[in-house]
Amino acid sequence: MACKADLVVSDQFPTGLRVLVVDDDITCLRILEQMLRRCMYRVTTCSQATVAMNLLRERKGCFDVVLSDVHMPDMDGFKLLELVGLEMDLPVIMMSADGRTSAVMRGIRHGACDYLIKPIREEELKNIWQHVVRKKWNENKEQEHSGSLDDNDQHKRGSDDVEYDFSATEGAEELLITQKRRRDAKEENEELENDDSGTAKKPRVVWSVELHQQFVSAVNQLGIDKAVPKRILELMNVPGLTRENVASHLQKFRLYLRRLSGVAQQQGGFPNSYCGPVEQNAKAGTLGRFDIQALAASGQIPPQTLAALQAELLGQPTGSRALTGMDQPLLQASLLGTKSIPVDHGVTYGQPLMRCPSNISKQFPQTVLTVEDVHSGLGVWPSNDLGVVGASSNLGGLGAQSGNILMGMLPQHQHPCQQQQQQLKQSIVPEPSRSINVQPSCLVVASQSSASFQSGKSPASVNQNSFSKGCVIDYRHLSPQSNNSSVVAGLLSDGDVRRTSVLNGCGGPGSISPSVSSCSINADSSAGRHFSGVSPNISGVQGSYCSTSGQLLDQVPLRNLGFVGKGISIPSRFAVDEPGSPTSNLNCGKIYGERNGNKVKQEPRMDFVENVKVDIPILQNFSANDLTSVFSE
């Protein structure tokens, strides 16, 4: 398939490796850019870290590796490093003129894949691809390790159905977890998709709500840093549960948390993340309502959920009333179980995943809710919709929902969206039971869009407004095709979606190629088109999508997740940075420096990075109860 999710491992690898360079020193930036070009990489430069983050968020899956300077005025390089690792899980290579061992050590501690000392030579850059490959392979290995949950193969519909019969969260959660993992891996390596389903079949452990809560409280008790499977197992004291079960669940949980924190940062607060999506959905409009109806009609939503959802939705502002007209078809479609429903609406699934108090006892499953959950009308869509649209790391459903939400959010693009949806509908070959679940991750991407992409071939160096000044996006090397495929991986990485070939930006009808993520679309459309944020054509939609999401992100006030404390410094990825301890952070920073005995210079804005050291990186605020309570509102 042309739209192979895994672009990096393409024929000409490492040619075409997509690199994002962040450095406030324009001289260095220019030199690096030139060097990277000579390595045949696709370079995007950015002189501001904040702009870089926005870029990465908006175009998830559009980059393979990030090169960042350590010392930058608007954001410490290490912070950027952490954020990228959390939100996008991309390899980050640090650069600095500071070659002291302590500095390099710091880079390693923060999770940098590599640390280059300036002045950087071209030869050093030639090899950065190894970090991309290494990371992918490690993730793939991780994927393979999740034996107990491997049964939740997306391909196995039977099991999916069975799980549905449980409470909405149980099986779905399982599925989602697996799918999520799958997606993560798939995003990197498409081959894994099919491989894992067959391998490592162990007696499946169903992580029920109760079980998961036990798990979470055990983790909290131990502290996320110290939460090792063995100890968790002991604390949980569940007969029949193996350490391996716990280990794989823990892995997933960690990934989930990472997504969370990433989302939280964008959305300004995760625990309320369930609120987040709601808000977003609100903006998206009434889509949810219809979805709920549809779902209810299909008998998937328990009455209380439905009520909750409706209450939620009805009270929301009109995001995109334009979609109202879609009710009928949606409802009918859902009744008929037609797959096209989701497509048409594009927002079907995002919305329904509103609060479902009854079902939102587990935060984990909630977050992980994907298509399956949508089906049951349960599941709160983890906020990320906009912020992390197309985040590859997101569950497939998430991706889809993001797309959905987006659709809702862009009323002005109704037509093009609908158009796309129509086309998608036709091109979708979803399985019956999944009809409603099918969520084009990127509704925005219609098969038609591939055409538009094609037209967007004229790469141009565009200074993307949506990204803001200081960020020069060089699309010179972007090509619609490659972008699509690569982006697909990034954005969708949803086996589910893929299989249903919902978003086949590149392929023809019924093709099950990885959907093209809106990222690529944006890139392409931006590059080739008039990236004006709002344009009536498909590419325009994507473009607007991009910009919109970006804008929305900005608009979402940063709420303190608690889980992700201020400064969004997550040392061990789960650290909770208490908001009220700025001084401690500072002190920590200094202490760190002094401890080194090297009189490490405290660069500005280094303190928060030091949180890693001192803050108690335990998910203190992150407890099952907390999140649960959010839903019980």
Added chain:
Amino acid sequence: MDVVSQLQRQFVDFTTSLYHEGFLDDQFTQLQKLQDESNPEFVAEVVSLFFEDSENLLNNLANALQQQIVDYKQVDAHVHQFKGSSSSIGAQRVKNVCAAFRNLCEGKNLDGCIRCLQQLKLEYSLVKSKLETLFRLEQQILAAGGTVPSMA
């Protein structure tokens, strides 16, 4: 042709001396290697970026050191930046002064810093004029119809 060869020889001699005297180091050669048909003005472009950047940094440094209460962290940050950019283009002597400057910042040695800043300004203006001379020579060669000798 005589004019061209003469200019070219001048160019080569001058460049060699720059390396010998430590004004430039291998990194500058790297830059020249990066210049190609698709980026024919690369070196000139980067060097002018460097000039701009440097002038800002020097101003910032001067301001920072003139404060009532000197923020050495800030000063160090500037110096660090300067060090990075000068090393990137191969301005070796400037880079060395920056390294010395950082130590003075650590020691919060105000006098030392001020003196170092002077030295930095001096080195910077030296390398700047050297590079400008170099570019002028290049232009002259090209204007005379010759090609610029590759020093790589």
